[in-house]
Amino acid sequence: MFRATGPTSGAVIEVKLGAKKDGHITAVEAVLKYQSGAFPGSPVNQGCMCGLAVYDLPNAVVTGYDVLCHRPKVAAYRAPGAPIASFAIESCVDELARELGIDALAMREINGARDGGKAVHGPTWVNIGYQKTIEAANASEHLKTPLGPNQGRGIASGYWHNAGGESSAACHINEDGTVTVTEGHPDIGGSRASMALMVAEVLGVPYEQVRPVVGDTTSIGFSASTGGSRVTFAGGMAVTQAAEKVVGELKKRAAVIWDISAEAVEWRDGRAYPAGANAGSFEPLSLAEIAGKAARTGGPISAEVQINAQGQGPGFTTHICDVEVDRETGAVKILRYTAIQDVGRAIHPSYVEGQMQGGVAQGVGWALNEEYVYDKDGRLENPGFLDYRVPVASDMPMIDTILVEVPNPRHPFGARGCGEVPIVPPMAAVANAIADATGIRLRDLPMSPPKLRAALDAEQPPRLAAE
Incomplete structure (x- = not known):
């Protein structure tokens, strides 16, 4: 199955942000380079659209490259292209907030998309609930929970355009x-x-x-x-x-x-x-x-x-993630996770919650473990679940969900798509939580124990037994 189906794209993303001291982002420049495999057709288009869509930006330039390489052709993977872009953008926004001494949620509230604003990729927003997800996050019980040693909290937001x-x-x-x-x-x-x-x-x-x-x-x-x-x-x-x-x-x-x-x-x-x-x-x-x-x-x-x-409503979401880092092994444990999402009118609320929870679990796997390994000839070296690590139930806490209902006026019952946007923020939310716990910013996925252990060693080399 692994060899017969395509992976999502590997990517390199470069982001520059400029902001005032009060937190208002003044300009963004992003360059997205997505692998497409042996044939053209990576989801770089969606990455360019979705990465900055949660923000109201006065100046932005986004450039995307579809890069051919000696690997299998990529295929659609839940919210194709968007999680990759979000990982880069949301990580940088978190870094900027820390540099300015501004709370991560406040940074997103200051710059977040609102009705009447214009997205970088063109649409003028009408009946969107992004700011309501920020309000719900601020009011959540999750933020009132204190953190202990080697624990950190990460915030990230995401967007998916949905379809008709x-x-x-x-x-x-x-x-x-x-x-x-x-x-x-x-x-x-x-x-x-x-x-x-x-x-x-x-x-x-x-x-x-x-x-x-x-x-x-x-x-x-x-x-x-x-x-x-x-x-x-x-x-x-x-x-x-x-x-x-x-x-x-x-x-x-x-x-x-x-x-x-x-x-x-x-x-x-x-x-x-x-x-x-x-x-x-x-x-x-x-x-x-x-x-x-x-x-x-x-x-x-x-x-x-x-x-x-016609008339599909876009989906916006904000996630809160708490982690604990084992500094000896580099292992990351997800302690608590809350997904807040504008779901339109939830036709079947329990199924909507299931979609949100499934997207989070899938995104956490992408963040911490999942990775295709290729040899120099482009052959997959880990084509099975023995070598391709996905999260299991014991890896995850109970994922909390908060449904924000902003009905889509162009649907008879107010529905808007809610199945793909939950996978967009988790990688950035986990990365931001790890940075909060350790002070170390990881920029490559997955953030597996060997990578985090190496970053911790580089920051503070291990002491010899004699020392």
């Missing part, structure tokens, strides 16, 4: 009043549950009556790739529109049963009602009652929708 695009969905009412919703996106993060929740909300029926099904193009229209933090947004928009069409059809069927105009019927709480006294005096009809009479009122009740969803 093509999605298809169908909604069918069964004769017993249950609902089948078919969508074209494989479930890689809880999306089926989210689709069922949105359809249930539109139809006004219990969630348990909705059965979500993932179909392919033999049963449903085309849907673009499942990725880019787009499924709950774009797929959710499609299933919502399909359910709304079904509501329109249910009103027509009730009108047939009552022998009145469809415009004289309204739908609420899972039932059809006469729209007013002039429409007549009829007992409300439940969805199940209308479904049971479908054969006599026009046949099966269903609707299908194909859309090209």
Whole structure:
């Protein structure tokens, strides 16, 4: 598997920051050099976009290079390109804050993106929640926890642009009043549950009556790739529109049963009602009652929708990480971790928390252990989990999450993608925590025990036994 799939890019990033004594950043220059492997196509574009997006900067120049090398072609890896850029930028912002004697969160609050501001890569921000993640971080219990010897705390923020695009969905009412919703996106993060929740909300029926099904193009229209933090947004928009069409059809069927105009019927709480006294005096009809009479009122009740969803909301996050450093071995232990994220409207909050926690765990692995090792001919030397160290449960504390809900106004339920931005800040948060604990700034990933031990030795050479 390791040899058959591509890695993410290795990279070299150079950053220059200028700031006033009060902490306002006046200028940034960044050069990003991403490996693409033997063929062009590294995610340097996204690195250039995402690295500085959390800041409101008066002057910035970002240059990206797609570097070909004698290695396998790189592939997409959660929030492609963004975590690499964030590691460099957020580490430098932390260094600058220390140099100026300004609190790390205050530094980000002073310079952070706000509604009406313009991002370096072009968009003008509307309905973003970055500053609210800073406020939530400042108010968190985590910051009130004191640190002990050889312990440090790191702060880092991150951004991912999210995506919309093509999605298809169908909604069918069964004769017993249950609902089948078919969508074209494989479930890689809880999306089926989210689709069922949105359809249930539109139809006004219990969630348990909705059965979500993932179909392919033999049963449903085309849907673009499942990725880019787009499924709950774009797929959710499609299933919502399909359910709304079904509501329109249910009103027509009730009108047939009552022998009145469809415009004289309204739908609420899972039932059809006469729209007013002039429409007549009829007992409300439940969805199940209308479904049971479908054969006599026009046949099966269903609707299908194909859309090209636009208006995805960007994702912003701020992370707090506490570590403890074993100066004898160079090992780093994650003591506590809190992820605060603007998630739009959390359609299924527990799944959103799971996405946040998974991104943190993945990012911590990238920060401390995970590394592809190649020989001089570009062959992978550690193609298995015996030699490629990923975090296990015993490596991680319980990851705390704080959901900041700033609804996306261009989605019927306010959803915005939340699956990729959690992996953007962890490497920088861990690096900043190590710097806080040891006074040593590590600039290469992973920050594994041998690397940290070597840096500690360089700072303070080990004493001989005779000394």
